[in-house]
Amino acid sequence: MITRLERVHYSVRSSLGWIGVGAQIVEVDCVNYRYDLNSLRSTLRRCGDRVMAVVAYAGDSRTQTIDQLRAVNDIVRAQDSKIWLHADACWGFLCAFSENLRGRIDGIELYDSITVDAHKIMDVPYSLSALLVREPRMLRMISSYSDLIMQEEFAFGQVTPFVGSRGWLSLKLWMMMQARGISGLSQMAEDRVAKAEWFAQIVDEHPRFVLVNQPDLLAVAFMYVPGSINFQTGGLTPADLDRLNSLNVSIHARLLDEGVWHLHQFSVLDGRGVLRPGFVLHPLRLMANNDRTTRSHMIQVLEYVERLGRTMERASDG
Known part of the structure; x- marks a missing residue:
């Protein structure tokens, strides 16, 4: 896993532990709190085919600096198109709602997955987070199936990691979006x-x-x-x-x-x-x-x- 120096969110380390690969993280130097693109390029070359994923930030948890998301995507894809590219947009997804701000996260649509915290940026009570994926079919790779109650062939509840029965968490988000x-x-x-x-x-x-x-x-x-x-x-x-x-x-x-x-x-x-x-x-x-x-x-x-x-x-x- 490759990420920015000093910006490794605890969720990145936790996710690596959950899937059993350990915190094998390579940190890349930054310039002005963003990926140093030359350093990212050389790190990818040095690591070769051992890179599973690269994490970029549409607003990190300290300075909320946004990486050059399109440039990061281009560098990663040029090295290996199979590398999973993730954007932490828990803060930066705010820009998606505004035509005037959307350019700040240009290129985020190219990423394999995006995380967003609605409780941070959308005026809903804590906690409500979401994982967005570019290819929804990828969710089936981590799905588990049970027809005990609903007898559905597919439901999002089958792909929510480590969560079983729960309330209607998205209702507050839907109501806020309807109101605003x-x-x-x-x-x-x-x-x-x-x-x-x-x-x-x-x-x-x-x-x-x-x-x-x-x-x-x-x-x-x-x-x-x-x-x-x-x-x-x-x-x-x-x-x-x-x-x-x-x-x-x-x-x-x-x-x-x-x-x-x-x-x-x-x-x-x-x-x-x-x-x-x-x-x-x-x-x-x-x-x-x-x-x-x-x-x-x-x-x-x-x-x-x-x-x-x-x-x-x-x-x-x-």
């Missing part, structure tokens, strides 16, 4: 992406923050930078970055303690080289995934984080 319609889903997607892009802009323009990723979807990762560190001139030392990481970890802990605003935090390599290429960063992350979030809210969040940062700076200097 295609135009409503399109507007929802565009509004959320626009919020993320606007927040990224005000972060980038603020002298005390550094933007870690340029958002493809809804995630904006950023860091508060103390006044004593001038990141815009470059040349940051490991000691500078350790201090910056420590400060942002403390800010996040204070956010959780005070409970006024909530931001995520995770570790990620500096894939854009905004501070020090390849160095592990601990940014904060805003998710523009709530329809009720306004620009006023996002300004308040940034002001709150800045106030915490300045307070902690003064305490440290004192």
Whole structure:
């Protein structure tokens, strides 16, 4: 299994374990949080006919960066047309609802399978996920048959992995789609992406923050930078970055303690080289995934984080 460096979702490792092949994963280098296409090509050549599948991301679980899906497809198919090509679109499938955003996931229709989390992107309660396949007949390869109750020749319940009796999970999805319609889903997607892009802009323009990723979807990762560190001139030392990481970890802990605003935090390599290429960063992350979030809210969040940062700076200097 080939996937991106540092972006292996736990579901990939789990699925390999479920089918009994073990976590035999080859991680490929990234550029700007996407597959390095040259590295992907050379990895495929080096591994030869041992590659079972390649996983690309239409929005990973950290920065939600979208791979160059068509280019990845072309490279994989040129190496071996029998390799199974999967796209994790649990976040990025949001773009499919909008003509204006659909180009961001161009090429996804060529993939053998796609995963999507409706509970993340379609305003339905947790949990509801789906597996889409380009060739439905492939599902028969993993189907099991029982005519105990319904006596049907074929039903989707026969191909849902490790799930027996269950409720009508898709009802909430059907009702939401009926309520919003295609135009409503399109507007929802565009509004959320626009919020993320606007927040990224005000972060980038603020002298005390550094933007870690340029958002493809809804995630904006950023860091508060103390006044004593001038990141815009470059040349940051490991000691500078350790201090910056420590400060942002403390800010996040204070956010959780005070409970006024909530931001995520995770570790990620500096894939854009905004501070020090390849160095592990601990940014904060805003998710523009709530329809009720306004620009006023996002300004308040940034002001709150800045106030915490300045307070902690003064305490440290004192």
